[in-house]
Amino acid sequence: MTEPILSLSGIRADIAQYHILHGVDLVIPRGELTVLLGRNGAGKSTTLRTIMGLTTVTDGNVRYRDTDITGWPTPRIARSGIAFVPESMGIFGLLTVRENLILAAVNGPMDEARLDWIFALFPPLKTFWNRPAGNLSGGQKQMLAIARAVIEPRELLLVDEPTKGLAPAIINDLADAFEQLKSQQVSILLVEQNFNFSRRLGQSVAVMSDGAIVHAGSMAELADNADLQHELLGLALGAHQ
Amino acid sequence: MPLAHRLRHLHTDQPHLFLLALMMILALLSINPLTWLVLTISGVAMGAMLFLMASGMTLTFGLMGVLNLAHGAFISLGAFAGATVMTFWMADTAEHADLLVNLLAIVPAMLFAMVVAGMVGLVFEHLVIKPVYGDHLKQILVTVGGSIILMQLIEVVWGANDMPVPRPESLQGAFIVSDAVPLIGGIALEKFRLVAVVLGLAVYGLMLWIIDRTRIGILIRAGVESREMVEIQGYRIHWLFLGVFVAGSALAGLGGTMWGMYQEILSPHMGDEMMISVIVVIILGGLGSIRGCFYGAVLVGLINLYVGFLEPRLAAVATVGLMVGVLMWRPQGLIPVIKV
Ligand SMILES: Nc1ncnc2c1ncn2[C@@H]1O[C@H](COP(=O)(O)OP(=O)(O)OP(=O)(O)O)[C@@H](O)[C@H]1O
Numbered sequence A: 001m002t003e004p005i006l007s008l009s010g011i012r013a014d015i016a017q018y019h020i021l022h023g024v025d026l027v028i029p030r031g032e033l034t035v036l037l038g039r040n041g042a043g044k045s046t047t048l049r050t051i052m053g054l055t056t057v058t059d060g061n062v063r064y065r066d067t068d069i070t071g072w073p074t075p076r077i078a079r080s081g082i083a084f085v086p087e088s089m090g091i092f093g094l095l096t097v098r099e100n101l102i103l104a105a106v107n108g109p110m111d112e113a114r115l116d117w118i119f120a121l122f123p124p125l126k127t128f129w130n131r132p133a134g135n136l137s138g139g140q141k142q143m144l145a146i147a148r149a150v151i152e153p154r155e156l157l158l159v160d161e162p163t164k165g166l167a168p169a170i171i172n173d174l175a176d177a178f179e180q181l182k183s184q185q186v187s188i189l190l191v192e193q194n195f196n197f198s199r200r201l202g203q204s205v206a207v208m209s210d211g212a213i214v215h216a217g218s219m220a221e222l223a224d225n226a227d228l229q230h231e232l233l234g235l236a237l238g239a240h241q
Numbered sequence B: 001m002p003l004a005h006r007l008r009h010l011h012t013d014q015p016h017l018f019l020l021a022l023m024m025i026l027a028l029l030s031i032n033p034l035t036w037l038v039l040t041i042s043g044v045a046m047g048a049m050l051f052l053m054a055s056g057m058t059l060t061f062g063l064m065g066v067l068n069l070a071h072g073a074f075i076s077l078g079a080f081a082g083a084t085v086m087t088f089w090m091a092d093t094a095e096h097a098d099l100l101v102n103l104l105a106i107v108p109a110m111l112f113a114m115v116v117a118g119m120v121g122l123v124f125e126h127l128v129i130k131p132v133y134g135d136h137l138k139q140i141l142v143t144v145g146g147s148i149i150l151m152q153l154i155e156v157v158w159g160a161n162d163m164p165v166p167r168p169e170s171l172q173g174a175f176i177v178s179d180a181v182p183l184i185g186g187i188a189l190e191k192f193r194l195v196a197v198v199l200g201l202a203v204y205g206l207m208l209w210i211i212d213r214t215r216i217g218i219l220i221r222a223g224v225e226s227r228e229m230v231e232i233q234g235y236r237i238h239w240l241f242l243g244v245f246v247a248g249s250a251l252a253g254l255g256g257t258m259w260g261m262y263q264e265i266l267s268p269h270m271g272d273e274m275m276i277s278v279i280v281v282i283i284l285g286g287l288g289s290i291r292g293c294f295y296g297a298v299l300v301g302l303i304n305l306y307v308g309f310l311e312p313r314l315a316a317v318a319t320v321g322l323m324v325g326v327l328m329w330r331p332q333g334l335i336p337v338i339k340v
């Protein structure tokens, strides 16, 4: 395995008075796409939010590159090179597509070449450039959310269930985008329920249950082992295979 | 009926313009046209001053959900600080009745008031507001306490007695429109009110430009929608908020200077006495909305003048009635800012 870009060890985290994560150990290899799977309520979103400094960590630590970032304020984590696309996408609906991207480019004016690359990946963003982002369709919003995360080069992307509720054609566009990011050596941690989508993209995989990681390994291994899938995910994948 | 048709459209798309048109038409039907014109200009002037006083508070609330009930004390502070410069300056230039010279005297007064109110705002945010983020009940208690302290400080610096404000010679009195002018010949337009209108419009224009066109403005609008997402993008929302709070305090100071010169007599409580109107204005317009705040202020200014002319005892009731009516019609205010 390559040297990790991010590692969580023994992370315990609370939301309000509830203990949500009970000792998460997770290693994200550099330059790979890692999929985080798990049933509803397993703690996947909370794990991503914890990496971004959005929950209270009571124990354990988060290391990014060679630095312990546990307890850093969210903006500092973001500026150190981690982009986060939350489950809700977090689009600024009253801002235009353009304004959403202007803000996402924290280091100054947007790079034209990069913007062209984004337009090629997601043409609707060009079409609706000056429209309020709140008027975009669900799939277009997801495109914008991902575009925001990559408008400037970032080392690590955390993306929470990007395919939720989207039509197959758009899911394909998103998969293409992730493929391109992978080829640019961007490290990605992707939370997904759509196993076919994850299997297609993922190199590593981790499975969560009840606030802890219960399995970690290569995607190939999990993809080939229907029993393991059944055991970990309760997936009846026979029909798909 | 094209007019009715247009009104119906306004009704749904532009409730603020609809209400403005409705109010002006109703007033015109019950007041003689020349009086109506004078009242309308005066109402807009009052609205302009109210806007200056209220705009900072709506942004503070919209962005951070902070209810700063000490905002009125900043209005008073601005009034006293501005009046101090006026008094000092007028001692030299009282003999100049030239409009330009007198306008030049107001500018340093306004700037000084903004600097004083802004700097006190900076300290106030740190000592009073910051410790109570996210807790409305504590904010109410703490900012009311802070407000009392600020008013005491004003008394310490400027004395406990009411203080008269010199209004520059050339801003007293009125422009009389010559009888030769058709329709509006013979009416008197108080100069000071015209200055207030121009200043209010200029500040409104500047704020719209900042909010609509600049990166800071985009950040403020984004922050009103979701503070968390602004932080996720890598911006420290607290710095943004501090900037807005200081700017809002400075604007309250500017509004206070104008209001003080308009009243021509100052008391440390004068800002507090405006708080009911300020709160009505920002609720009416939609919390966090600059446009809403502007139209809310103009509507409150107009209804005050119209009803004050028709039935003075009902002016205050009408203001609150306006707010209740609008809230029943549009619970989020006239130009809502949607919070996600
Ligand atoms: N704000 C909150 N307050 C209380 N409990 C919460 C809160 N947010 C999440 N939880 C709880 O934390 C646990 C983990 O939630 P989380 O959203 O991380 O799960 P998830 O794996 O992302 O689920 P899903 O697949 O449904 O998105 C759940 O039991 C959830 O009920």
Ligand SMILES: [Mg+2]
Pocket: A044, A045, A046, A087, A160
């Ligand atoms: Mg989730």
